[in-house]
Amino acid sequence: MIEFDHVSFEYAEATTINDVSFRLVAGDFVALIGANGAGKSTISKLCNGLLKPSRGHVLLDGDDTRGLRTSALARKVGFLFQNPDRQICQNSIRAEIMFGLENVLADAAECQCRCDDVLAAFGFDGAADPFSMSRGERQRIALASLIACRPPMLILDEPTTGLDYRECMQIMEQIQALNDAGTTVLMVSHDMEIVQDFARRVLVLNQGRLLGDGPKDQIMADPALLAQAKLLPSQITALALRMGFNNVHTVDDMVAAVSATAS
Numbered sequence: 001m002i003e004f005d006h007v008s009f010e011y012a013e014a015t016t017i018n019d020v021s022f023r024l025v026a027g028d029f030v031a032l033i034g035a036n037g038a039g040k041s042t043i044s045k046l047c048n049g050l051l052k053p054s055r056g057h058v059l060l061d062g063d064d065t066r067g068l069r070t071s072a073l074a075r076k077v078g079f080l081f082q083n084p085d086r087q088i089c090q091n092s093i094r095a096e097i098m099f100g101l102e103n104v105l106a107d108a109a110e111c112q113c114r115c116d117d118v119l120a121a122f123g124f125d126g127a128a129d130p131f132s133m134s135r136g137e138r139q140r141i142a143l144a145s146l147i148a149c150r151p152p153m154l155i156l157d158e159p160t161t162g163l164d165y166r167e168c169m170q171i172m173e174q175i176q177a178l179n180d181a182g183t184t185v186l187m188v189s190h191d192m193e194i195v196q197d198f199a200r201r202v203l204v205l206n207q208g209r210l211l212g213d214g215p216k217d218q219i220m221a222d223p224a225l226l227a228q229a230k231l232l233p234s235q236i237t238a239l240a241l242r243m244g245f246n247n248v249h250t251v252d253d254m255v256a257a258v259s260a261t262a263s
């Protein structure tokens with residue numbers, strides 16, 4: 001549904017994205033990983049048309065994003081910013097969710113209905129002021145506003161930054177449930193544990209170039225590839241590799257590997 005076809009992008013004179021090609025298919029849960037400055041946020045903004053390629057094409061359901069209106073893009077791609085305060089602009093949760101809905105839907109009754117559904121699903125009091133809530137709650141409000149619009153694809157730019165463990169799991173479980181229901185997810189993340197636990201496919205970016213694209217277990221078990229991108233494997237994978245176990249990415253994998261050695 002999203003295809004990068006030899007995409008390059010330059011801010012002023014500097015080449016930030018260099019000849020990147022990949023394809024996301026419906027229902028994917030893909031993590032985009034890379035060191036600071038690798039170009040991850042730029043790729044995510046190219047996906048939702050906030051940026052247009054300097055060379056090559058970004059195709060959304062076969063249509064070049066250069067020719068699509070922002071409103072058409074917003075219907076197809078929901079974008080969750082790293083900082084929810086870049087997204088939230090209303091002084092009640094209901095107003096915030098309605099604001100997004102009214103931008104993509106003309107039917108007022110349908111907007112109200114979807115807003116009520118999302119408020120109930122997230123357990124929010126619609127009258128509450130988003131700015132009096134914690135950062136984790138504001139991130140959930142931003143996510144709820146996107147979900148209400150029911151985009152078939154979500155782009156998440158570091159969705160768990162600044163959240164405590166409980167808030168992080170709340171957000172990720174909601175994202176997982178959306179993916180289980182068919183929403184395609186592209187998630188930019190530094191957090192290898194989150195990537196390990198939730199993504200099925202991983203794209204590795206280094207200095208604007210795509211170094212790797214494959215199933216999560218294959219990419220995460222390739223320390224040489226990760227090192228080339230200046231990344232470290234998750235702690236459990238790193239420990240397992242030092243103990244001589246390959247393909248150990250979870251506590252359950254580790255228990256199975258150790259039990260197999262012991263028996």
Ligand SMILES: Nc1ncnc2c1ncn2[C@@H]1O[C@H](COP(=O)(O)OP(=O)(O)OP(=O)(O)O)[C@@H](O)[C@H]1O
Nearest residue numbers: 011012014016034035036037038039040041042043
């Ligand atoms: N608006 C901009 N104008 C000029 N250069 C920019 C702009 N935004 C990003 N860059 C540069 O483009 C490169 C890639 O930035 P980008 O934010 O896409 O990387 P990133 O992988 O998301 O980094 P981080 O993990 O630190 O957020 C960096 O060198 C950055 O300084």
